[in-house]
Amino acid sequence: MLKGKVALVTGASRGIGSSIAFEMAKEGADIIVNYASSSKNAEEVVDKIKKMGNKAISIKADVSNYNEVAKMFELVKSEFKKIDILVNNAGIVRDRTLRNMSQEEWNNVLNTNLSSVFNVTKQALQLMGDGGRIINISSIVGQYGNFGQTNYAAAKAGIIGLTKSLAKELGKRKITVNAIAPGFIKTDIIKDMPFFKRKIIRYMIPLKEEGNPEDVANAVVFLASEKSRYITGSVINVDGGLAF
Numbered sequence: 001m002l003k004g005k006v007a008l009v010t011g012a013s014r015g016i017g018s019s020i021a022f023e024m025a026k027e028g029a030d031i032i033v034n035y036a037s038s039s040k041n042a043e044e045v046v047d048k049i050k051k052m053g054n055k056a057i058s059i060k061a062d063v064s065n066y067n068e069v070a071k072m073f074e075l076v077k078s079e080f081k082k083i084d085i086l087v088n089n090a091g092i093v094r095d096r097t098l099r100n101m102s103q104e105e106w107n108n109v110l111n112t113n114l115s116s117v118f119n120v121t122k123q124a125l126q127l128m129g130d131g132g133r134i135i136n137i138s139s140i141v142g143q144y145g146n147f148g149q150t151n152y153a154a155a156k157a158g159i160i161g162l163t164k165s166l167a168k169e170l171g172k173r174k175i176t177v178n179a180i181a182p183g184f185i186k187t188d189i190i191k192d193m194p195f196f197k198r199k200i201i202r203y204m205i206p207l208k209e210e211g212n213p214e215d216v217a218n219a220v221v222f223l224a225s226e227k228s229r230y231i232t233g234s235v236i237n238v239d240g241g242l243a244f
């Protein structure tokens with residue numbers, strides 16, 4: 001479904017991002033694997049994609065830093081000339097009640113999860129032709145809130161507003177802009193959650209299990225493909241029914 005396409009995935013060294021990279025590569029896309037610090041993991045992702053017969057490179061760049069993102073795009077331009085699909089996936093959590101949250105914890109989460117989407121998308125658009133695809137990874141927490149996550153919820157809600165506004169701006173170029181709101185997905189980001197809390201959440205999920213990274217990646221592949229041509233400004237929940 002993605003033969004001949006070039007896709008940039010931010011935060012693709014681990015978790016949901018690496019799964020998105022693999023699933024898009026399986027559909028024929030060449031992949032740029034962005035990451036912040038896990039060089040070894042990023043190289044493993046690249047090697048695996050190359051073994052599938054696709055072109056792939058990894059680029060270390062902190063997506064919260066506009067200048068680092070600019071350097072990343074210099075490399076993207078020289079190696080690939082264009083971008084057809086952008087997946088804004090990189091994200092972090094720094095959970096604490098607002099009363100106890102430091103300004104640094106607030107700023108880090110807002111900069112990494114939301115300002116990054118501005119930094120990367122603004123620069124990616126210079127290499128994206130008509131008919132491109134932008135997919136932003138939000139969260140059900142951006143729709144419903146969560147105890148101890150005011151910073152994360154604000155960033156993820158911001159992504160939804162950005163997605164809908166940008167979809168209106170880019171529609172005339174047939175570039176679609178959509179968001180995915182995952183629920184609880186088995187990755188490092190939820191590994192520190194207490195066992196009993198995970199058990200309660202599992203009970204609350206209608207499908208009675210946490211999701212796999214591939215569940216999110218499959219929705220991304222659909223949104224990246226021609227099959228989703230008439231969908232823009234939408235948020236697709238991938239949450240086992242938790243948030244309806």
Ligand code: NAP
Nearest residue numbers: 011013014015016036037038062063090091139185187189
């Ligand atoms: P994860 O396993 O912790 O992976 C996070 C990825 O983001 C890593 O590749 C990491 O790179 C990268 N990253 C972090 N900060 C970065 C920065 N400043 N610049 C560039 N890359 C950076 O997390 P995940 O669970 O896969 O989450 C992926 C996305 O899904 C996030 O946006 C998250 O908020 C969202 N999400 C996850 C869940 C869930 O339950 N897992 C639910 C809803 C939404 P390094 O390896 O180099 O650190």
